[in-house]
Amino acid sequence: MNKDYQTRFVAARRRLIADHFSHLNDMQRQAVLTTQGPLLLLAGAGSGKTTVLIHRIANLIQFGKASDSQEIPDYVSEEDVELLEGYLQNPTEGMQAYLSQLCALEPAAPWSIIAITFTNKAANEMKDRLANLLGSEAGDIWAMTFHSACCRILRREIERLDGYNSSFTIYDTSDSERVMKDVIKDMQLDEKSFPPRLFLNLISKAKDKQQDPAAFEREADGSGDYRMEKAATAYGEYQKRLREANALDFDDIILLTVQILQDFEDVRQYYQLSLIHI
Numbered sequence: 001m002n003k004d005y006q007t008r009f010v011a012a013r014r015r016l017i018a019d020h021f022s023h024l025n026d027m028q029r030q031a032v033l034t035t036q037g038p039l040l041l042l043a044g045a046g047s048g049k050t051t052v053l054i055h056r057i058a059n060l061i062q063f064g065k066a067s068d069s070q071e072i073p074d075y076v077s078e079e080d081v082e083l084l085e086g087y088l089q090n091p092t093e094g095m096q097a098y099l100s101q102l103c104a105l106e107p108a109a110p111w112s113i114i115a116i117t118f119t120n121k122a123a124n125e126m127k128d129r130l131a132n133l134l135g136s137e138a139g140d141i142w143a144m145t146f147h148s149a150c151c152r153i154l155r156r157e158i159e160r161l162d163g164y165n166s167s168f169t170i171y172d173t174s175d176s177e178r179v180m181k182d183v184i185k186d187m188q189l190d191e192k193s194f195p196p197r198l199f200l201n202l203i204s205k206a207k208d209k210q211q212d213p214a215a216f217e218r219e220a221d222g223s224g225d226y227r228m229e230k231a232a233t234a235y236g237e238y239q240k241r242l243r244e245a246n247a248l249d250f251d252d253i254i255l256l257t258v259q260i261l262q263d264f265e266d267v268r269q270y271y272q273l274s275l276i277h278i
């Protein structure tokens, strides 16, 4: 195919794909048709962000990277280019399936897409809207909360970390509080001066910084703050009890996943290749 046909094909292909999303506004469509590299979308509540996300996934599944790629498969002929241009001028039902297929370029497998959000409510909304748009294929997309996605990764990979087992249970906030109450009691501290929730908050902040009990203790020791020193001891004891119960708290789920992805290149590569992050 000569240069002229190549240019015409890339333009016509983009138009055919853009027409699938003609009900969106220009900015939304631009985001949906961007398939390569990171993309940040900032807009107010109710302005159509989730709509973009859902349609961007639909675009990846149906057309792959075709909407913003210059690549042309060998099997595309000059006749195809003319057919495609003719269709754009005057769309006919019969040609639609063939041309949509012609325009697809490495369509993404649903399971290779991850769409993560913070709350269960938002994750369920995403799942419902994906199912409405895509039907049964939507079930294979990793549309879920951060915690569910990390949990799924951990079930597969956690045994790479010493002393962890893939049949772990998850402690919710009240389970964590119960453990911490016992720890405080066994340390012979008064719950009123050392509230379990305070310690759990400090531990949660430490975990956000990827600080383990030993690192937390080093920092607390230098601080001259008695409560921080006790919190460090409580953190070590709390983690020990969770380990003995084969349990993870909410922060561990994120922390350990990050740790595994940082420490094990093969795991990182596996998920980088199999998941397209949106």
Ligand SMILES: Nc1ncnc2c1ncn2[C@@H]1O[C@H](COP(=O)(O)OP(=O)(O)O)[C@@H](O)[C@H]1O
Residues within 6 Å of the ligand: 023, 024, 025, 028, 043, 044, 045, 046, 047, 048, 049, 050, 051, 052
């Ligand atoms: N371009 C658009 N034209 C018409 N309605 C739209 C458009 N984009 C979004 N909507 C509708 O507006 C509402 C809010 O969109 P949504 O994507 O949920 O917003 P956000 O995620 O930013 O809160 C939904 O009912 C959606 O269908």
Ligand SMILES: [Mg+2]
Residues within 6 Å of the ligand: 049, 050, 051
């Ligand atoms: Mg939304």
